[in-house]
Amino acid sequence: MPALPLADLAALREAWLTNLTAELPAARNLRERIHAAPHLSGDEEATALLLEDALDLRMERIAQTGRIGRIGPAGGPSVMLRAEMDALPVEEATGAPYASTNGAMHACGHDVHMAALVACVRAARGLDLPVGLVPLLQPREEAPPHGAYDVVSSGVLDEHQVGVSVGAHVHAAVPLGSVSTGGGVVNAAADSFHITVHGSGGHGAYPHTGNDVMAAVATIALGLQDVVRKVVNPMRPVVLTVGHLEAGPDADNVLPEDGRIRGTLRTVDADDRARVQDAVRLHALRIAEAFGVRAEVSHTRGMPVLANDERLVGFTDRWLMESGIRAAEPMRSMGADDFSFFTDRMPGLMAFVGTRPLDGEGGPGLHDARFLPPAEVIGTMARTLVAGYLGGVQVLAEG
Numbered sequence: 001m002p003a004l005p006l007a008d009l010a011a012l013r014e015a016w017l018t019n020l021t022a023e024l025p026a027a028r029n030l031r032e033r034i035h036a037a038p039h040l041s042g043d044e045e046a047t048a049l050l051l052e053d054a055l056d057l058r059m060e061r062i063a064q065t066g067r068i069g070r071i072g073p074a075g076g077p078s079v080m081l082r083a084e085m086d087a088l089p090v091e092e093a094t095g096a097p098y099a100s101t102n103g104a105m106h107a108c109g110h111d112v113h114m115a116a117l118v119a120c121v122r123a124a125r126g127l128d129l130p131v132g133l134v135p136l137l138q139p140r141e142e143a144p145p146h147g148a149y150d151v152v153s154s155g156v157l158d159e160h161q162v163g164v165s166v167g168a169h170v171h172a173a174v175p176l177g178s179v180s181t182g183g184g185v186v187n188a189a190a191d192s193f194h195i196t197v198h199g200s201g202g203h204g205a206y207p208h209t210g211n212d213v214m215a216a217v218a219t220i221a222l223g224l225q226d227v228v229r230k231v232v233n234p235m236r237p238v239v240l241t242v243g244h245l246e247a248g249p250d251a252d253n254v255l256p257e258d259g260r261i262r263g264t265l266r267t268v269d270a271d272d273r274a275r276v277q278d279a280v281r282l283h284a285l286r287i288a289e290a291f292g293v294r295a296e297v298s299h300t301r302g303m304p305v306l307a308n309d310e311r312l313v314g315f316t317d318r319w320l321m322e323s324g325i326r327a328a329e330p331m332r333s334m335g336a337d338d339f340s341f342f343t344d345r346m347p348g349l350m351a352f353v354g355t356r357p358l359d360g361e362g363g364p365g366l367h368d369a370r371f372l373p374p375a376e377v378i379g380t381m382a383r384t385l386v387a388g389y390l391g392g393v394q395v396l397a398e399g
Contacts, residue, residue: 078132182330
Protein backbone atom coordinates (compact mmCIF):
# COMPACT_ATOMS: atom_id res chain seq x y z
CA MET A 1 0.00 0.00 0.00
CA PRO A 2 1.29 3.55 -0.68
CA ALA A 3 2.50 5.66 2.21
CA LEU A 4 0.05 8.21 3.55
CA PRO A 5 1.22 11.78 4.20
CA LEU A 6 1.85 12.38 7.88
CA ALA A 7 -0.57 15.29 7.73
CA ASP A 8 -3.38 12.92 6.76
CA LEU A 9 -2.56 10.55 9.60
CA ALA A 10 -2.32 13.48 12.01
CA ALA A 11 -5.76 14.71 10.93
CA LEU A 12 -7.14 11.20 11.41
CA ARG A 13 -5.65 11.08 14.89
CA GLU A 14 -7.22 14.41 15.85
CA ALA A 15 -10.68 13.34 14.66
CA TRP A 16 -10.32 9.96 16.35
CA LEU A 17 -9.30 11.41 19.70
CA THR A 18 -12.13 13.94 19.54
CA ASN A 19 -14.62 11.11 19.08
CA LEU A 20 -12.88 9.12 21.79
CA THR A 21 -13.48 11.84 24.39
CA ALA A 22 -17.22 11.43 23.85
CA GLU A 23 -16.96 7.63 24.23
CA LEU A 24 -15.05 7.52 27.50
CA PRO A 25 -17.95 8.00 29.95
CA ALA A 26 -19.74 4.98 28.48
CA ALA A 27 -16.46 3.06 28.50
CA ARG A 28 -16.03 3.70 32.22
CA ASN A 29 -19.52 2.39 32.87
CA LEU A 30 -18.82 -0.65 30.68
CA ARG A 31 -15.61 -1.35 32.61
CA GLU A 32 -17.57 -1.44 35.88
CA ARG A 33 -20.14 -3.84 34.42
CA ILE A 34 -17.40 -6.14 33.14
CA HIS A 35 -15.51 -5.95 36.43
CA ALA A 36 -18.58 -6.82 38.48
CA ALA A 37 -19.31 -9.97 36.45
CA PRO A 38 -15.98 -11.61 35.53
CA HIS A 39 -15.66 -14.98 33.82
CA LEU A 40 -12.77 -17.42 33.93
CA SER A 41 -10.76 -18.73 30.98
CA GLY A 42 -12.97 -20.70 28.60
CA ASP A 43 -16.18 -19.31 30.11
CA GLU A 44 -16.16 -15.84 28.53
CA GLU A 45 -19.31 -16.14 26.40
CA ALA A 46 -21.37 -13.74 28.55
CA THR A 47 -18.56 -11.19 28.42
CA ALA A 48 -18.28 -11.56 24.63
CA LEU A 49 -22.01 -10.97 24.22
CA LEU A 50 -21.83 -7.84 26.38
CA LEU A 51 -18.93 -6.48 24.32
CA GLU A 52 -20.58 -7.30 21.00
CA ASP A 53 -23.61 -5.34 22.10
CA ALA A 54 -21.44 -2.41 23.23
CA LEU A 55 -19.53 -2.38 19.94
CA ASP A 56 -22.70 -2.69 17.86
CA LEU A 57 -20.59 -4.53 15.32
CA ARG A 58 -21.11 -7.77 13.44
CA MET A 59 -18.44 -10.15 14.71
CA GLU A 60 -17.35 -13.68 13.94
CA ARG A 61 -16.98 -16.29 16.66
CA ILE A 62 -13.43 -17.54 17.05
CA ALA A 63 -11.50 -19.73 19.50
CA GLN A 64 -14.80 -20.94 21.00
CA THR A 65 -15.83 -17.90 23.06
CA GLY A 66 -13.82 -15.20 21.26
CA ARG A 67 -14.96 -12.68 18.67
CA ILE A 68 -13.27 -10.92 15.77
CA GLY A 69 -14.62 -8.11 13.58
CA ARG A 70 -13.54 -5.45 11.11
CA ILE A 71 -14.21 -1.81 10.36
CA GLY A 72 -12.77 0.44 7.67
CA PRO A 73 -11.93 -0.92 4.21
CA ALA A 74 -13.58 -4.30 3.68
CA GLY A 75 -10.58 -5.74 1.88
CA GLY A 76 -6.84 -5.32 1.87
CA PRO A 77 -4.37 -5.17 4.75
CA SER A 78 -5.40 -4.51 8.32
CA VAL A 79 -4.14 -3.80 11.83
CA MET A 80 -5.43 -5.94 14.68
CA LEU A 81 -6.17 -4.46 18.12
CA ARG A 82 -6.51 -7.10 20.83
CA ALA A 83 -8.13 -7.23 24.26
CA GLU A 84 -8.32 -10.28 26.53
CA MET A 85 -11.61 -11.28 28.15
CA ASP A 86 -10.79 -13.78 30.90
CA ALA A 87 -10.55 -13.22 34.64
CA LEU A 88 -8.62 -15.01 37.37
CA PRO A 89 -9.80 -17.34 40.16
CA VAL A 90 -9.14 -14.65 42.79
CA GLU A 91 -11.48 -13.54 45.58
CA GLU A 92 -11.64 -9.74 45.16
CA ALA A 93 -10.56 -7.51 48.04
CA THR A 94 -10.69 -4.02 46.49
CA GLY A 95 -13.78 -2.80 48.32
CA ALA A 96 -14.98 -1.12 45.10
CA PRO A 97 -18.74 -0.58 44.77
CA TYR A 98 -18.60 -2.64 41.57
CA ALA A 99 -16.41 -5.40 43.02
CA SER A 100 -16.96 -8.98 41.91
CA THR A 101 -18.65 -11.34 44.34
CA ASN A 102 -18.54 -14.58 42.30
CA GLY A 103 -15.07 -15.81 43.30
CA ALA A 104 -13.43 -14.59 40.10
CA MET A 105 -11.76 -11.23 39.51
CA HIS A 106 -10.27 -9.09 36.77
CA ALA A 107 -7.07 -8.88 38.80
CA CYS A 108 -4.95 -8.51 35.65
CA GLY A 109 -6.76 -5.47 34.29
CA HIS A 110 -8.50 -7.16 31.39
CA ASP A 111 -11.66 -5.19 32.24
CA VAL A 112 -9.75 -2.00 31.45
CA HIS A 113 -8.38 -3.49 28.23
CA MET A 114 -11.84 -4.43 26.98
CA ALA A 115 -13.44 -1.10 27.84
CA ALA A 116 -10.60 0.79 26.13
CA LEU A 117 -10.84 -1.33 22.97
CA VAL A 118 -14.60 -0.77 22.75
CA ALA A 119 -14.13 2.99 23.14
CA CYS A 120 -11.33 3.02 20.55
CA VAL A 121 -13.33 1.08 17.95
CA ARG A 122 -16.56 3.00 18.51
CA ALA A 123 -14.66 6.28 18.13
CA ALA A 124 -13.23 5.08 14.80
CA ARG A 125 -16.63 4.31 13.26
CA GLY A 126 -17.37 6.76 10.46
CA LEU A 127 -13.75 7.85 10.05
CA ASP A 128 -11.91 7.32 6.76
CA LEU A 129 -9.51 4.63 7.92
CA PRO A 130 -6.68 3.89 5.48
CA VAL A 131 -6.55 0.16 6.31
CA GLY A 132 -8.85 -2.25 8.09
CA LEU A 133 -9.11 -2.13 11.87
CA VAL A 134 -9.67 -5.63 13.25
CA PRO A 135 -10.79 -5.77 16.90
CA LEU A 136 -10.10 -9.11 18.57
CA LEU A 137 -11.89 -10.12 21.77
CA GLN A 138 -9.61 -12.93 22.83
CA PRO A 139 -10.41 -15.70 25.31
CA ARG A 140 -8.07 -17.77 27.45
CA GLU A 141 -5.04 -15.55 27.91
CA GLU A 142 -4.60 -16.59 31.53
CA ALA A 143 -4.80 -20.36 31.12
CA PRO A 144 -4.05 -22.95 28.43
CA PRO A 145 -5.03 -23.89 25.83
CA HIS A 146 -4.26 -20.28 24.99
CA GLY A 147 -6.73 -18.34 22.89
CA ALA A 148 -4.10 -16.50 20.86
CA TYR A 149 -2.70 -19.80 19.59
CA ASP A 150 -6.18 -20.87 18.49
CA VAL A 151 -6.74 -17.55 16.72
CA VAL A 152 -3.48 -17.89 14.79
CA SER A 153 -4.20 -21.54 13.94
CA SER A 154 -7.70 -20.74 12.64
CA GLY A 155 -6.43 -18.81 9.61
CA VAL A 156 -8.81 -15.91 10.24
CA LEU A 157 -5.94 -13.42 10.46
CA ASP A 158 -4.94 -14.35 6.93
CA GLU A 159 -8.53 -13.85 5.77
CA HIS A 160 -8.41 -10.30 7.09
CA GLN A 161 -4.83 -9.79 5.84
CA VAL A 162 -3.73 -8.77 9.32
CA GLY A 163 -0.18 -7.52 8.92
CA VAL A 164 0.35 -5.82 12.29
CA SER A 165 -0.85 -6.73 15.79
CA VAL A 166 -1.21 -4.23 18.63
CA GLY A 167 -1.93 -4.91 22.29
CA ALA A 168 -1.72 -2.90 25.50
CA HIS A 169 -1.59 -4.07 29.08
CA VAL A 170 -1.90 -2.20 32.36
CA HIS A 171 1.12 -2.50 34.61
CA ALA A 172 1.84 -1.37 38.17
CA ALA A 173 5.56 -0.93 37.45
CA VAL A 174 4.85 1.94 35.02
CA PRO A 175 3.85 5.40 36.33
CA LEU A 176 0.23 6.49 35.96
CA GLY A 177 -0.30 8.43 32.74
CA SER A 178 2.81 6.97 31.12
CA VAL A 179 3.20 4.22 28.53
CA SER A 180 6.17 1.92 28.06
CA THR A 181 6.96 0.42 24.66
CA GLY A 182 10.55 -0.52 23.77
CA GLY A 183 11.75 -2.58 20.84
CA GLY A 184 12.93 -6.15 21.16
CA VAL A 185 12.11 -8.68 23.85
CA VAL A 186 9.65 -7.48 26.50
CA ASN A 187 8.34 -10.85 27.75
CA ALA A 188 9.93 -14.28 27.97
CA ALA A 189 9.02 -17.61 26.45
CA ALA A 190 7.23 -19.74 29.04
CA ASP A 191 7.38 -23.53 29.20
CA SER A 192 6.56 -26.01 31.93
CA PHE A 193 8.25 -29.22 33.03
CA HIS A 194 7.03 -32.25 34.96
CA ILE A 195 9.35 -34.76 36.60
CA THR A 196 8.01 -38.01 38.04
CA VAL A 197 10.24 -40.25 40.17
CA HIS A 198 9.38 -43.95 40.62
CA GLY A 199 10.80 -46.40 43.14
CA SER A 200 9.73 -49.08 45.59
CA GLY A 201 8.07 -47.96 48.78
CA GLY A 202 8.34 -49.38 52.22
CA HIS A 203 8.44 -48.75 55.94
CA GLY A 204 10.34 -45.75 57.27
CA ALA A 205 11.99 -47.97 59.87
CA TYR A 206 13.55 -50.17 57.19
CA PRO A 207 14.88 -47.81 54.49
CA HIS A 208 17.35 -50.43 53.25
CA THR A 209 14.44 -52.52 51.93
CA GLY A 210 13.09 -49.85 49.58
CA ASN A 211 14.10 -46.73 47.68
CA ASP A 212 14.33 -43.25 49.13
CA VAL A 213 12.18 -41.55 46.50
CA MET A 214 11.72 -38.54 48.76
CA ALA A 215 15.46 -37.88 48.93
CA ALA A 216 15.78 -38.25 45.15
CA VAL A 217 12.94 -35.78 44.56
CA ALA A 218 14.47 -33.25 46.95
CA THR A 219 17.95 -33.59 45.45
CA ILE A 220 16.65 -33.18 41.91
CA ALA A 221 14.65 -30.09 42.85
CA LEU A 222 17.49 -28.42 44.77
CA GLY A 223 19.94 -29.04 41.93
CA LEU A 224 17.84 -27.48 39.18
CA GLN A 225 19.13 -23.95 39.81
CA ASP A 226 22.68 -25.22 39.40
CA VAL A 227 21.67 -26.77 36.07
CA VAL A 228 20.83 -23.30 34.75
CA ARG A 229 24.12 -21.87 36.00
CA LYS A 230 26.11 -24.57 34.23
CA VAL A 231 24.55 -24.34 30.77
CA VAL A 232 23.46 -20.71 30.24
CA ASN A 233 25.59 -17.62 29.73
CA PRO A 234 24.90 -15.49 32.84
CA MET A 235 24.49 -12.42 30.62
CA ARG A 236 21.23 -13.88 29.28
CA PRO A 237 18.24 -14.08 31.64
CA VAL A 238 16.70 -17.44 32.48
CA VAL A 239 14.23 -18.18 35.26
CA LEU A 240 13.55 -21.74 36.42
CA THR A 241 11.06 -22.07 39.27
CA VAL A 242 9.84 -25.21 41.02
CA GLY A 243 6.22 -24.55 41.86
CA HIS A 244 5.06 -27.96 43.05
CA LEU A 245 6.71 -30.80 45.02
CA GLU A 246 4.80 -33.89 46.08
CA ALA A 247 5.72 -37.33 47.39
CA GLY A 248 3.96 -39.93 49.49
CA PRO A 249 0.91 -40.03 51.72
CA ASP A 250 0.35 -37.85 54.78
CA ALA A 251 2.41 -40.10 57.04
CA ASP A 252 5.83 -39.86 58.66
CA ASN A 253 6.77 -43.53 58.54
CA VAL A 254 6.11 -44.44 54.91
CA LEU A 255 8.65 -44.51 52.09
CA PRO A 256 6.71 -43.23 49.05
CA GLU A 257 6.77 -45.09 45.75
CA ASP A 258 6.39 -41.98 43.61
CA GLY A 259 7.22 -38.30 43.72
CA ARG A 260 6.48 -35.36 41.44
CA ILE A 261 8.11 -32.04 40.59
CA ARG A 262 6.43 -29.37 38.48
CA GLY A 263 7.92 -26.07 37.45
CA THR A 264 8.13 -23.27 34.92
CA LEU A 265 11.01 -22.28 32.65
CA ARG A 266 11.32 -18.74 31.28
CA THR A 267 13.87 -17.90 28.58
CA VAL A 268 14.53 -15.16 26.03
CA ASP A 269 16.85 -17.10 23.70
CA ALA A 270 15.77 -20.06 21.55
CA ASP A 271 19.06 -21.93 22.03
CA ASP A 272 18.87 -21.47 25.81
CA ARG A 273 15.31 -22.73 25.76
CA ALA A 274 16.33 -26.04 24.18
CA ARG A 275 19.61 -26.31 26.11
CA VAL A 276 18.00 -25.93 29.54
CA GLN A 277 15.24 -28.40 28.72
CA ASP A 278 17.84 -31.01 27.74
CA ALA A 279 19.89 -30.28 30.85
CA VAL A 280 16.86 -30.61 33.15
CA ARG A 281 16.10 -34.01 31.66
CA LEU A 282 19.67 -35.30 32.05
CA HIS A 283 19.95 -33.93 35.59
CA ALA A 284 16.76 -35.71 36.71
CA LEU A 285 17.69 -39.00 35.04
CA ARG A 286 21.20 -39.10 36.51
CA ILE A 287 20.20 -38.11 40.04
CA ALA A 288 17.45 -40.71 39.96
CA GLU A 289 19.93 -43.36 38.78
CA ALA A 290 22.29 -42.45 41.61
CA PHE A 291 19.47 -43.07 44.09
CA GLY A 292 18.48 -46.34 42.44
CA VAL A 293 15.12 -45.00 41.23
CA ARG A 294 13.70 -44.06 37.85
CA ALA A 295 12.73 -40.61 36.56
CA GLU A 296 10.43 -39.54 33.72
CA VAL A 297 10.69 -35.99 32.41
CA SER A 298 8.25 -34.17 30.15
CA HIS A 299 8.22 -30.60 28.88
CA THR A 300 5.16 -28.69 27.71
CA ARG A 301 6.01 -26.00 25.21
CA GLY A 302 4.17 -22.83 26.08
CA MET A 303 4.27 -19.28 24.80
CA PRO A 304 7.11 -17.98 22.62
CA VAL A 305 9.16 -14.86 23.32
CA LEU A 306 7.21 -11.62 22.96
CA ALA A 307 9.35 -9.17 20.98
CA ASN A 308 8.19 -5.72 19.92
CA ASP A 309 8.90 -4.67 16.35
CA GLU A 310 11.47 -1.84 16.34
CA ARG A 311 9.84 0.08 13.47
CA LEU A 312 6.38 -0.18 14.97
CA VAL A 313 7.69 1.06 18.33
CA GLY A 314 9.34 4.06 16.66
CA PHE A 315 6.20 5.08 14.77
CA THR A 316 3.89 4.46 17.72
CA ASP A 317 6.09 6.41 20.13
CA ARG A 318 5.78 9.46 17.91
CA TRP A 319 1.98 9.26 17.95
CA LEU A 320 1.97 8.74 21.71
CA MET A 321 4.05 11.88 22.14
CA GLU A 322 1.74 13.82 19.81
CA SER A 323 -1.16 12.69 21.98
CA GLY A 324 0.48 14.06 25.11
CA ILE A 325 1.27 10.66 26.65
CA ARG A 326 4.49 10.44 28.62
CA ALA A 327 7.02 7.79 27.59
CA ALA A 328 8.32 5.48 30.31
CA GLU A 329 11.44 3.35 30.29
CA PRO A 330 10.98 0.05 28.43
CA MET A 331 9.28 -2.44 30.74
CA ARG A 332 10.86 -5.86 30.26
CA SER A 333 10.13 -8.88 32.42
CA MET A 334 10.28 -12.65 32.54
CA GLY A 335 6.51 -12.73 32.56
CA ALA A 336 4.70 -14.17 29.55
CA ASP A 337 1.67 -13.27 27.46
CA ASP A 338 0.10 -15.29 24.67
CA PHE A 339 0.10 -12.12 22.54
CA SER A 340 3.53 -13.52 21.65
CA PHE A 341 1.82 -15.96 19.26
CA PHE A 342 0.91 -12.89 17.18
CA THR A 343 4.32 -11.18 17.37
CA ASP A 344 5.93 -14.50 16.47
CA ARG A 345 4.41 -14.29 12.99
CA MET A 346 4.03 -10.56 12.23
CA PRO A 347 5.26 -7.13 13.37
CA GLY A 348 3.62 -6.45 16.71
CA LEU A 349 3.64 -4.20 19.74
CA MET A 350 2.77 -4.83 23.36
CA ALA A 351 2.63 -1.51 25.20
CA PHE A 352 2.43 -1.24 28.99
CA VAL A 353 0.09 1.40 30.38
CA GLY A 354 0.97 2.69 33.81
CA THR A 355 -1.10 2.39 36.98
CA ARG A 356 1.56 3.26 39.58
CA PRO A 357 0.63 6.39 41.58
CA LEU A 358 2.70 9.43 40.69
CA ASP A 359 3.73 9.96 44.32
CA GLY A 360 5.96 6.93 43.90
CA GLU A 361 4.16 4.82 46.46
CA GLY A 362 3.89 1.24 45.27
CA GLY A 363 0.42 -0.22 45.14
CA PRO A 364 -1.02 -3.67 44.49
CA GLY A 365 0.27 -5.30 41.31
CA LEU A 366 -1.10 -7.68 38.72
CA HIS A 367 -2.97 -10.73 40.04
CA ASP A 368 -3.33 -9.12 43.48
CA ALA A 369 -6.82 -9.28 45.00
CA ARG A 370 -6.54 -5.51 45.66
CA PHE A 371 -5.48 -4.48 42.13
CA LEU A 372 -7.87 -1.84 40.76
CA PRO A 373 -6.56 0.61 38.11
CA PRO A 374 -8.23 4.04 38.24
CA ALA A 375 -10.81 4.90 35.59
CA GLU A 376 -8.51 7.41 33.89
CA VAL A 377 -6.33 4.53 32.68
CA ILE A 378 -9.08 3.56 30.22
CA GLY A 379 -8.50 6.77 28.27
CA THR A 380 -4.73 6.38 28.27
CA MET A 381 -5.06 2.82 27.02
CA ALA A 382 -7.55 3.76 24.29
CA ARG A 383 -5.22 6.53 23.06
CA THR A 384 -2.37 4.00 23.08
CA LEU A 385 -4.39 1.69 20.83
CA VAL A 386 -5.05 4.61 18.45
CA ALA A 387 -1.31 5.35 18.34
CA GLY A 388 -0.58 1.67 17.72
CA TYR A 389 -3.00 1.55 14.81
CA LEU A 390 -1.44 4.65 13.21
CA GLY A 391 2.02 3.19 13.70
CA GLY A 392 0.79 -0.06 12.16
CA VAL A 393 -0.44 1.83 9.09
CA GLN A 394 3.06 3.21 8.61
CA VAL A 395 4.64 -0.23 8.97
CA LEU A 396 2.25 -1.65 6.37
CA ALA A 397 3.05 1.23 4.03
CA GLU A 398 6.76 0.49 4.30
CA GLY A 399 6.15 -3.17 3.44
